[in-house]
Amino acid sequence: MPKSEVTAVSMRPSIPHNEAGAVPGEVAIRLFFKHLAKPVDAPPPGEFADVLAAQEPDPTPLAEAYEFVRLNAALADNIGETGDERDLYVHLDKLADGVKGTFAKSYCRSGCSACCHYPVALFTMTFTEWRIVQRYIETEWTDEQRHDLAVRYRKTFTGLWRFMLMMLQNSYVGVMLAAPLMFPRQVACPFLVEDKCTVYPARPYQCRSFGYFSARTWGRTPKVYACNFQGEVLLEQLEAAGPQIQLPVMNPLILKIRKLCRGPRMALPLWVGIWVERYERKAVTPGQ
Ligand code: SF4
Numbered sequence: 204m205p206k207s208e209v210t211a212v213s214m215r216p217s218i219p220h221n222e223a224g225a226v227p228g229e230v231a232i233r234l235f236f237k238h239l240a241k242p243v244d245a246p247p248p249g250e251f252a253d254v255l256a257a258q259e260p261d262p263t264p265l266a267e268a269y270e271f272v273r274l275n276a277a278l279a280d281n282i283g284e285t286g287d288e289r290d291l292y293v294h295l296d297k298l299a300d301g302v303k304g305t306f307a308k309s310y311c312r313s314g315c316s317a318c319c320h321y322p323v324a325l326f327t328m329t330f331t332e333w334r335i336v337q338r339y340i341e342t343e344w345t346d347e348q349r350h351d352l353a354v355r356y357r358k359t360f361t362g363l364w365r366f367m368l369m370m371l372q373n374s375y376v377g378v379m380l381a382a383p384l385m386f387p388r389q390v391a392c393p394f395l396v397e398d399k400c401t402v403y404p405a406r407p408y409q410c411r412s413f414g415y416f417s418a419r420t421w422g423r424t425p426k427v428y429a430c431n432f433q434g435e436v437l438l439e440q441l442e443a444a445g446p447q448i449q450l451p452v453m454n455p456l457i458l459k460i461r462k463l464c465r466g467p468r469m470a471l472p473l474w475v476g477i478w479v480e481r482y483e484r485k486a487v488t489p490g491q
């Protein structure tokens with residue numbers, strides 16, 4: 204897209220726009236973040252001096268990622284199953300790595316977890332993506348990790364929260380009503396431990412793309428799909444670099460992902476809750 208199309212950045216720690224087209228809840232979610240969400244805390248002075256002092260963008264990594272996607276997009280027929288060029292997660296990761304390689308000025312780094320806090324619970328994932336996470340925790344985790352997930356989940360997502368999530372994922376009125384209760388808590392994703400994602404290789408597409416892509420919604424100009432700090436630093440570099448460097452746009456990839464996804468769509472903690480109930484009934488068979 205031409206540079207001038209990138210005109211705005213999400214100024215809040217926001218859930219990703221997780222659909223390519225308009226969804227009814229998106230109106231409420233936009234209002235919600237505009238009026239009620241708290242901004243991410245400012246980075247501590249000095250801590251990110253390296254980000255601001257980083258070199259100018261190098262277009263090569265992103266150009267190589269685009270070339271990979273151009274050559275292989277037609278082959279993509281699965282999500283998280285094959286780990287090769289047929290796997291859409293591989294395409295997303297290549298593009299995100301391309302952005303990381305191109306833009307040395309980036310706040311996204313291991314240990315930065317602001318975007319894994321409560322609003323994330325509003326994003327939904329289909330059974331197809333959940334199944335990848337579930338397989339990961341059942342095959343790659345120790346039983347101690349599984350036990351800790353159950354404890355963490357029970358401690359945080361009480362009956363009230365589960366009820367709210369069920370309302371929120373289907374109702375923008377619910378989102379608006381619950382917002383004042385939600386944000387003061389800044390609840391973390393159940394998979395976040397010591398500011399690190401414990402299902403990183405299996406994380407859903409929203410988590411793979413947040414901080415690196417732009418998204419076009421409702422036919423309007425694309426927005427950088429990131430928190431305010433990352434979004435601003437990317438926009439600044441895009442402006443400086445000119446039209447030869449563009450962020451990847453999520454929408455075509457989302458359309459492909461949606462075609463491959465099956466089963467119901469639910470908020471991430473609700474999927475975790477179903478799994479925790481099975482785990483507590485000893486119905487989970489690790490390694491299966
Ligand atoms: S988008 Fe990047 S900088 Fe922003 S909170 Fe997430 S990881 Fe941190």
Ligand code: SF4
Nearest residue numbers: 319392394395400410
């Ligand atoms: S799945 Fe991982 S990356 Fe995604 S919100 Fe949870 S902790 Fe963060």
